Amino acid sequence: MSSLHGVERSALATVRHGLSLTPEFRKGMVGTLALAVLATVGKVIVPIAVQQTIDRGLKGSIPDLPYIRTAVLLCAAAVVLTALCAYLMNVRLYRATEASLATLRTRGFRHVHDLSVLTQNSERRGALVSRVTGDVDQISVFMQWGGLMIIIAMGQLLVATVLMFVYSWQLALTVWVCFLPLLVVLPRFQRWLSSAYTQVRERAGDLLAAVGESVVGAAVIRAHGSEARTAERLDVAIEANKAAQARTQRIVATVFPVTEIVAALATTAVVLIGVRLGVAGDITAGRLIAFLFLITLFVSPMQTATEMLNEAQNAIAGWRRILGVLDTPPDVADPGEDGVELPRGPISVSFEEVGFAYPGGAPVLTDVTLDIPPRSRIAVVGETGSGKTTFAKLLTRLMDPVSGRVTVDGHDLRGVRFSSLRERIVMVPQDGFLFDGTLEENIRFGRPSATREEILLALTELGLADWLEGLPEGLDTPVGQRGESLSAGERQLVALVRAYLADPDLLLLDEATSAVDPATEVRLARALDGVTRGRTAVSIAHRLSTAEAADEVLVFDAGRVVQRGPHAELVGEPGVYAGLHASWVSAARS
Amino acid sequence: MASKVTSAVMRQGFRVLGVAIRAERGVFAVAVLSSAVYGVMTVASAWALGWATQNLVLPSLSEGRIATGALTATVLLILGVALLKALGVAGRRYFAGVMQYRMQARSRREVTRQYLKLPLAWHHKHPTGQLLSNASADAEAAWGPLAPLPMAVGVVVMLITAAFALVATDPVLALVGFLIFPAIAVLNFVYQRKLSPLATKAQQLRAEVSEIAHESFDGALVVKTLGREDEEAARFRARAEELRDANIAVGRVRGLFDPLLEALPTLGVLAVLLAGAGRLEGGAITPGVLVQVAYLFTLLAFPIRALGWVLAELPRAVVGYERVRSVLDTTGSMEYGSANLTGESPASLRVRGLGYAYGDSAVLHEVDLDVPPGRTVALVGPTGSGKSTLAQTFVRLVDPARGAVMIDGVDLREVVRGGVSETVALVPQQTFLFDDTVRGNVTLGLPVGDEDVWAALRLAQADGFVSALPEGLDTKVGERGTSLSGGQRQRLALARALVRRPRLLVLDDATSSVDPQVEAKILQGLRDASQASTVVVVAYRMATIALADEVVYLDHGRVADRGPHGELLLRCRGYRNLVTAYEREEAEREALDAEEEEEVSA
Incomplete structure (x- = not known):
């Protein structure tokens, strides 16, 4: 189950809500619809021309050629005019829909970034991507093609009906009686199609996820020779997707011929009843024949409507999915304008009876109360799963506590504007994700306004000038997809420089140099020691010296802070820290 | 020039x-x-x-009496024709769909098989987003024209039948048809020529938008921690707006030609009425013929556009097909030999004259290495010295550019497909978990029982946290599963390697996120394990290194020195600096503290 579930809405409400999010679409829509109406009127020109030719032009034994000529030329002029209307309508429609969809896409994209890490991680990446790509494409196909066809079809139906009633109300009723059952049956088919299309989209999402795994996990698959199993999983996803598609086609292939049959029945009925009416003198031959043409106008809306239901269903499914993203409230929300702007300067942090648990999970942090004074250097230690990373995520407000509160300089984190928060508090996660680009571009991600000189300076200050010189193209070295052209240790170095360049007042390192070699790490630690002087620094430590150098060590165990104080003090006390210390010492010296 | 390009695209499309x-x-x-x-x-x-017009409607109305025979014939004619037509429509639609979906599935299978076959180096050169779209959007686009194709062929049949029917009915009215329908065809051609380059560009941009979204969501944590959401949104918006403009350009052309294509047959009907009236005057045709021809033109107006749909899809299809093809045509997939790596005992590893380069930058030079069966060797070196690349050559994730890697004396390139991974297991630095259960992630489809899975988990020190998971081995982990810590993920990856009972185990800094005391237990376990194997371990921790029988010190892609840890410490300065960095730092700190104390006491 996806955690991105919007409000339950009917198809119509979904479309209406979707459109309301994009004002570009509504702008000028009245004019576009007016043009559409004019374009639709063009459809009845042929039946009128046929009726006029037969009834007026062929009245006597000799055709009234001048009359026919005038009528036909007038009709031709009308055809050209309605074509022009159609052109104008199309251009306006494309402009409006594309503009609104670009907005929808961008909003969806932005919203995904606004969602908490918790929500982001609960979604499969491929499925998330398709919400701002494929799903929006489906909507655009519908708005410019299917949706328009439906509007034109309705107009055509209306215009044809009006003309039918003008010609003969009896025959008009006959036609409607023939087509009415279709109007009852079609919604049922629509429901089947609707569920079938939801299946298609879900299977397509599964497919993307399966392909994504096989691509991202390429190294693991090869290393363990599990190609056959991966291929099998892919085949299952591919076949399921195909089967879902074929099911929709079976439904459509049933709907389509039914309208053909109904049209034939209507034509037969019109001929049967029309001839009788004609014999009675209630209808002219021209009008009766015009009816046969009008029925074709009646048929194609029904047919196109069923055909366009394909796309309508696709689009509504697409809309639901993108609205599902937009409707999901960012559970860790930016207070925005109402939020507090923190002034620059050393930061103090307080945890007040903070507790955290993942949804449906056991508590990860319990009753954590502590103060981090400004300019202090804190080391966080504890065994795997003791709650260190959760602590880091709460401190940087990647997540909000379930109970209690976290304050920065006395302000509840939930009330601090993100722009201010992210500027002042920066975390370097363990896995330094890099974007496909050069080293320089990746470092500049920390502060977009930084010059090349500032970037070089940052590298030098962190003692990484030597490492940079060793790279083939220096700052212009491409890092590759996800930074994979660099080693894991090098990626961590880049991530660290990137965060340092952001110039935060509180720097939080979550085992940020775990993959770097000891000599480089020691150099880095020293350099960081210098550059973070005057700032608050929190390090989740994975080795002894970080803890030793800290002003204070926080010892986590099973989600609680069980010990705190300077290393020298803690190491002498019996407790968790002494145990950790002993194992570190043996790891470093054995 | 443009027409040349377009007709080339059309030719490719037909291919x-x-x-x-x-x-x-x-x-x-x-x-x-x-x-x-x-x-x-x-x-x-x-x-x-x-x-019906000629034999039923007109006579009945003029004579004031219903022609009963003609009435029955009309009913049978209309209904009979409609029934056949309906069957035709149903068959056409269903089988067109089946064909399209089968081809899509076929392409997807081929592309994903190829992904599994191509070497890792190829994967590193291609963005994830691009590979995803090759298997999804491109495979879909390639076979897009198949949906309207049968209908288009049916339309051709329809036109030919109509041409014969027209000629047989009245040559003058046929002439009107022969003017109108070629005009529609020409217009269609011009339409597609104008549309083709625009559609191709839009398709390209669509892929780029997708690639940006993919990368950005992959790096969501970095975006968030640095507060770069606005910049990322701007980057995405810029490309989305380019796509919008490209789509509008496509729409402008569609918007012009679609109404024209609709107006032409209508004008044709009017021309038929005009010309037909003249023919009626001379008695050359009956009113029934006039109705028949006019009706025919009305019916043809819509389906004839199916030709246009196929043509319209062709450029997209060609782009999609070429993108799919370029994956399938990529050579350089790994070649396998026929040698088997048999044996139950620990394997020996031998590396001779090995060199490797990423593009122009060489990372490994002339590496020689010997690991006798059952021994443990530590690979040590500064960040970026080529350790991971070397480790990858041991399991043949990459082939060396020069030199060879041999297991039990057999060059890995001579080994049968699947033979290497049966013998050697690599635990990489970065852990990847599949969207699957714990069991699935450990076995990866290997047919082993739960006892074996638990045994591997125990050895990897992962049995504790796994049994605490809500559903034990059946707990979903990976992209949408329970979130595990870095250390827990690493231990699962280790279990994944151990369950395969490899004869050579390669650990590439695979326990970096595991607590030292847990790591010590793991390494202890590996030593005592009944499933003895040769071990190569990339590590920095002294405790890990100390367990090795021999240390190979790698610097700038070369083997700088080798020997027991103690000997290297004494004679190799680079090695000493690297592995004793923490100790020295601590010593300095203690000295500093002592100094301070002296100052205080003084």
Whole structure:
């Protein structure tokens, strides 16, 4: 189950809500619809021309050629005019829909970034991507093609009906009686199609996820020779997707011929009843024949409507999915304008009876109360799963506590504007994700306004000038997809420089140099020691010296802070820290 | 120039269609046959109405008496024709769909198989987003024209039938048709020529938008921690707006030509009425014929556009097909030999003269290495010295550019497909978990029982946290599963390697996120394990290194020194600096503290 579930809405409400999010679409829509109406009127020109030719032009034994000529030329002029209307309508429609969809896409994209890490991680990446790509494409196909066809079809139906009633109300009723059952049956088919299309989209999402795994996990698959199993999983996803598609086609292939049959029945009925009416003198031959043409106008809306239901269903499914993203409230929300702007300067942090648990999970942090004074250097230690990373995520407000509160300089984190928060508090996660680009571009991600000189300076200050010189193209070295052209240790170095360049007042390192070699790490630690002087620094430590150098060590165990104080003090006390210390010492010296 | 390009695209497009037709002959034949029935019956329905007009409507109304025989014939004619037409439509639609989906699935299977076959180096050169779209959007685009194709063929049948029917009916009215329908065809051609480059560009941009979204969501944590959401949104918006403009350009062309293509047949009907009236005057045709021809033109107006749909899809299809093809045509997939790595005992590893380069930058030079069976060797070196690359050559994730890697004396390139991974297991630095259960992630499809899985988990010190998971081995982990810590993920990855009972185990800094005391237990376990194996371990921790029988010190892609840890410490300065960095730092700190104390006491 996806955690991105919007409000339950009917198809119509979904479309209406979707459109309301994009004002570009509504702008000028009245004019576009007016043009559409004019374009639709063009459809009845042929039946009128046929009726006029037969009834007026062929009245006597000799055709009234001048009359026919005038009528036909007038009709031709009308055809050209309605074509022009159609052109104008199309251009306006494309402009409006594309503009609104670009907005929808961008909003969806932005919203995904606004969602908490918790929500982001609960979604499969491929499925998330398709919400701002494929799903929006489906909507655009519908708005410019299917949706328009439906509007034109309705107009055509209306215009044809009006003309039918003008010609003969009896025959008009006959036609409607023939087509009415279709109007009852079609919604049922629509429901089947609707569920079938939801299946298609879900299977397509599964497919993307399966392909994504096989691509991202390429190294693991090869290393363990599990190609056959991966291929099998892919085949299952591919076949399921195909089967879902074929099911929709079976439904459509049933709907389509039914309208053909109904049209034939209507034509037969019109001929049967029309001839009788004609014999009675209630209808002219021209009008009766015009009816046969009008029925074709009646048929194609029904047919196109069923055909366009394909796309309508696709689009509504697409809309639901993108609205599902937009409707999901960012559970860790930016207070925005109402939020507090923190002034620059050393930061103090307080945890007040903070507790955290993942949804449906056991508590990860319990009753954590502590103060981090400004300019202090804190080391966080504890065994795997003791709650260190959760602590880091709460401190940087990647997540909000379930109970209690976290304050920065006395302000509840939930009330601090993100722009201010992210500027002042920066975390370097363990896995330094890099974007496909050069080293320089990746470092500049920390502060977009930084010059090349500032970037070089940052590298030098962190003692990484030597490492940079060793790279083939220096700052212009491409890092590759996800930074994979660099080693894991090098990626961590880049991530660290990137965060340092952001110039935060509180720097939080979550085992940020775990993959770097000891000599480089020691150099880095020293350099960081210098550059973070005057700032608050929190390090989740994975080795002894970080803890030793800290002003204070926080010892986590099973989600609680069980010990705190300077290393020298803690190491002498019996407790968790002494145990950790002993194992570190043996790891470093054995 | 443009026309040359376009006609080339069209030719390629038809070649793509040819591929599908050859692959799905049977389905295509049924779809086309159905569509032909539909085409002929469409013309027949116009003829039926013309016949009814002439033999039923006009005589009955002028004589004031219903022609009963003609009435029955009309009913049978209309309903009979409609029934056949309906069958044709149903068959055409269903089988066109089947053909399209089969081809899509076929391409997807081929592309994903190829992904699994191609070497890792190829993967590193291609963005994830691009590979995803090759298997999804491109495979879809490539076979897009197959949906309207049978209908288009049916339309051709329809046009030919109509041409014969027209000529047989009245040559003058036929002439009107012969002017109008070629005009529609020419207009269609111009349409596609204008549309093709625009559609191609839009398709390209669509892929780029997708790639940006993929990368950005992958790096969501970095974006968030640095507060770069606005910049990322701006980057995405810029490309989304380019796509918007490209789509509007496409729409402008569509918006012009679609109404024109609709107006032409209507003008044709009017021309028929005009010319037909003249013919009526001379008595050359009956009013029934006039109705028949006019009706025929009305019926043809819509389906004739199916030709345009196919043509419209072709450029996209060509782009999609070429993107799919470029994956399938990539050579350089790994070649396998026929040698088997048999044996139960620990394997020996030998590396001779190995060199490797990423593009122009060489990372490994002339590496020689020997690991006798059952021994443990530590690979040590500064960040970026080429350790991981070297480790990858041991399991043949990459092939060396020069030199060779041999297991039990057999060059890895000579080993049968699957033979290397049965013998050697690598635990990489970065852990990847599949969207699957713990069991699935450990076995990766290997047919082993739960006892073996638990044994591997125990050895990896992962049994504790796994048994605490809500559903134990059946707990979903990976992208949408329970979130595990870095250390827990690493231990699962280790279990994944151990369950395979490898004869050579390669650990590439694989326990970096594991607590030292847990790591010590793991390493202890590996030493005592009944499943003895040769071990190569990339590590920095002194405790890990100390367990090794021999240390190989790698610097700048070369083996700088080798020997027991103690000896290297004494004679190799670079090694000493690297592994004793923490100790020295601590010593300095203690000295500093002592100094301070002295100062205080003084």
